[in-house]
Amino acid sequence: MTKLTTIGIDLAKNTFVLYGLGPKGQCGWKRKVRRSQLLEQLVRQEPCTVALEACGSSHYWARQIQALGHEVELLPPQHVKGYLRGQKNDYNDAQAIAEACEHGRIRPVPIKSAEQQDEQVLHKLRQGVSKDRTRISNQLRGLLAEYGVIIPKGIAALRRELPLALADADNALTERARQLLSRQYQHFMKLEEELAWYDEQVKQTAKQDETCQ
Template identity: 90%
Template sequence: MAKLTTIGIDLAKNTFALYGLGPKGQCGWKRKVRRKQLLEQLVRLEPCKVALEACGSSHYWARQIQALGHQVELLPPQHVKGYLRGQKNDYNDAQAIAEASEHGRIRPVPLKGAEQ
């Protein structure tokens, strides 16, 4: 497996889609994992940037992923939509999140602490 620089995660109720980008922006891998398996999957990877769309549960997941040593970025959903290609599905959403994060021109949403 090639070294991953950015992982986009599309959060859902039961299964999450993960899309990893390599150093040149190419697809490193894509996975679909259950809610319980997400942190197990990410702990095996070298620290990299993990991008999520900002929503109610994304702040919780961002804190958990950050504790594993990854750099977490929450992106506003309205800005990610412009990077979506093809039909809307979990993998395409995760790819759009990863590419929006790689582009670097979107201002991330500040991460909220547990008490907020």
């Protein structure tokens, strides 16, 4: 069999397709393997360049494949599209990835370490909590306005004014509305606590990071 210089892998959840290229760009082989078989298939190959699209789980697989002695390149998906030939399918996608890598003009995406991915998870989760807090604060402000209770924009104003509005017996809020809005406000405050925890985690990470220092 022709020695493979580049293997393109089309990643999926359960079944992966591999497409190998030889020294002159000819096809060495094609394989379809289950998730559990991928590393077993690659450990049989002599060290070569393995190309993946930079997508979900690609950084994990890149680290695993590097540990087998292969060189790994993560390619931006939008740049791989130009190399796709014929109808889009798993084999053609894997071939496009391999040929895009061989072309050599696409700047690869740096492979993240597990620690770098930890930090990415931290920031993504914090962003989600922040968005939830903003959504609920806007919802509370809008619902109160339907009863003629106007609270200025801003998180600080909501924290300050909403408890006062719920306790004000002279405004137009009904008892049922007070009960419902109070429960949602409690949820809002829990998100505040959660966001404060994430903010503290970010501060602690920044203190330990040489680049931030």
